[in-house]
Amino acid sequence: MSRVVVQASRAVRPVWILAANRPSAQSISNTSVRGLRTYSSSRRSTFLPVALQTSMHLRRFSIAALSTAVASGAWYAYQGDAKVQSLVSHVRGFASSAVTSAHAEDPSDPTRRALLVSNDQFYTTTLSEDQPLAKTTDDSDRRVLNMLTPEQATEKLRKNEESLLVNRGNGVIRYDFSQVPSNSPIEDDHAEMIVEVPSDVAVNTSGNPNSDWNFWAVFDGHSGWTTSAKLRTKLIGYVARELNETYKAAATDASVLVPSSEAVDAAIKKGFVLLDHHIVNESVDKVLKAQSRRVAAELLAPALSGSCALLSFYDSDSKNLKVAVAGDSRAVLGRRGPSGKWTATPLSEDQTGGTPSEIKRLREEHPGEPYVTRNGRILGQLEPSRSFGDATYKWTKDIQDKIKQQFFGRTPSPHLKTPPYVTAEPIITTTKIDPTQGDFVVMATDGLWEMLSNEEVVGLVGSWLEQQQSGNGGSKAWLQSWFGFEQKKLPVEAANDASTEGQRRPIRQQQYDISGAESRFVVEDKNAATHLIRNAMGGKDRDMVSALLTLPSPYSRRYRDDVTVEVIFFGQGPDSRTVAINKEATAEQEAAKAKL
Structure with a gap:
């Protein structure tokens, strides 16, 4: 990115x-x-x-x-x-x-x-x-x-796909993941975790003797891969630790038992902020104490690069889905509407120097600084207004000068006056999930949203589900890949202006004003996340897909970004207390990586 x-x-x-x-x-x-x-x-x-x-x-x-x-x-x-x-x-x-x-x-x-x-x-x-x-x-x-043949392009699209079947009877039945790099190495990353809630924390107000905390996260790195890699290994652990303390405190209070939604939000925010403090500030203390360029290179790398973070937390007992975002990765809920079509509900807001709410916040926090946002960027340079790392927008000028003199670094921006300008504190939304209605959530880095709208993404997953349910996901799938969908339009309700406020339209739609774009969509993948990426790359236009995937790094970055997608399906599944690899939607080299 x-x-x-x-x-x-x-x-x-x-x-x-x-x-x-x-x-x-x-x-x-x-x-x-x-x-x-x-x-x-x-x-x-x-x-x-x-x-x-x-x-x-x-x-x-x-x-x-x-x-x-x-x-x-x-x-x-x-x-x-x-x-x-x-x-x-x-x-x-x-x-x-x-x-x-x-x-x-x-x-x-x-x-x-x-x-x-x-x-x-x-x-x-x-x-x-x-x-x-x-x-x-x-x-x-x-x-x-x-140039890659269509078959080779498909192989590349499916190289990193994974699908897991969650047989734990707690409302999550499956999640699909896929990732296609543009940078080398890819600057995106991801993490998933299911935590069985211990008895001293679980309240089980739903009557279920077993409950789970489900975490899914995607990280969109920039200026390098080190920050997103750090988040992959640390963020869920930091957040889970804070949630554990919050739930335990509520369980010991007979008048409370269950923490409030605000308390859960505060725990998630604390996990984000503490990890960013460790990355950005504690690393400086260690480097100055060590007085070693080797140590500085190792410890400061995650601070000097940066990463957006999108984390979803689902409590199977309360059925609440918390979506925490720092940056412009996005989560969208797909839910059946009264008409039978799917509705697309954004669960996050893009946080950039061009987002009206973020411009207002930054100008209030930094009065009298006209360059705090310029051309949609912080100090005219950085696009995300919330992120991990990006220390040059958080360190004081004195610290940056000291780091540069003793180790390495860049000259601070002439507009740097009252840092920090960028924060890792997320904005959190809460959504009640109804597993009986077949809700699903799509989480993705902005490489997907640059190419597809919320409604297109939800409609594409809806069409994918209809094909799976009709039995055409098997031997008849190739017919769909040649002739497209049976329906002329995606099974999704049209967007209203309020639902897209604070979110950017896809660059493709802004630049080219493409009409009849639905005619280019196709269903030919078993993995829902791969299905979305294929259609973002051109769908039925096989030459377009092949061309975009042939261009090597770093030149590919002029045409497409790293793309990371997770699709989480909620429903009433069996309870065998297992998580199993869905082999038909998982790349062969991943078959041995069952996760829990």
Whole structure:
């Protein structure tokens, strides 16, 4: 995840040619791939295979229109919503301006489908079969590599998927997880845990002799992977410890027995804040005492990088689901409405320097500082307004100068006056879950929400459930992958303005104003989280999915983010006190990792 604005570089950007082995009877049109976004490249190509040179010389479309359309992702990142609508007409014109090359290939020659990335353009062309694939071919760092086939793209999509069947009779019946990297290594992380509540803590007001605390968490790292990795190993433990103390205190008070919702919220917040204090402040004390650059490099890494955190806590006794968020990862509840369609209810608010409620809070906490938020970013640089780590927005200038002089570091922002500007204290929502109604929750890092709306995500899970229930998840699934859904629209209620307040629309929808987007969705995965990621990457458009997954790090980051998704299904399941691997929806290398 890219979260910090840095000075734009004038260095030459590499050009990648992505080739897919596929026969073709004629040359392929220079056709745009909609939905992809890239930063600009100012250097013209000096070497290309003959077929590509021909295609480039014969195209007859507007370079300005191409540059505007394909580079709009970068423009949006810096300019915000005000510039987006003005791009729509350019994009629509660009989408209909594809021109067929006048160069006729010999129909008998086998060719390879290719995507050419060059000079702000992203379009299809052909490569002759006898042209070799290569690494660096000249000083402009141009490379050629095979584009993934749809089958290889599917393998990559499913590489990290997991699914667990929860047979504990406490309202959670299954949860699916999947993750696709863009950064290398991936900066996202995740953690899950089920805690059987001990008898001295459990009150069992529901009459169930056994109750569980269920935790699910996704972490969206930025400026490195170390903070999110720290959260994976520590956050649930910190929160569970505080909850344990809170529940035990209530159980010993005959007049209380069960802690209030406010007390539970306070315990979760305390767990978040204590861990961030350990990462950001206690690490400094240890480093200054050790006086060692090696120790500094190890201890300060999680403080200097950063991570958003989204944690869900479900108490099977009270049926309350607490969703705590610090950052802009998001949780959405799917629930059947009176019409039989699903409704999408956001359980969190995106917390960035562009969120109205966060702007108000920051300006009240830092009066007289006009740069506290600028262009939707803290001090004009960091996007999340709540996160773990990100110590340069929390340390005083004196501490930062001391760290820089004795070890390493960056010069503090000239706008740094009254830190901390960023906090790890989460905002928490409480939702009563009804397992008898088949509620589900989708938790995901913003790599998913950049591509799909709340309603699209809930509708996609609803369609996935309908296929599983109809029995088409097996041998007939390939029919769905070819012909799409039987229904013309997703089974989800339309959003109202109030339900999306404080949340950003997907960048794809803002930039390209895509109409009829539902026609691109497909159901062909056993894992619900993988199903969502596939449709975020292009769904039925297999070329789009293959292209997005072929681009290697770090260049892929211009078109897609790391994506981490969890889908939690609530229901009335059997009680065998077990958690089992769902092998049909779990990657083979994960089959031995049963968790509890």
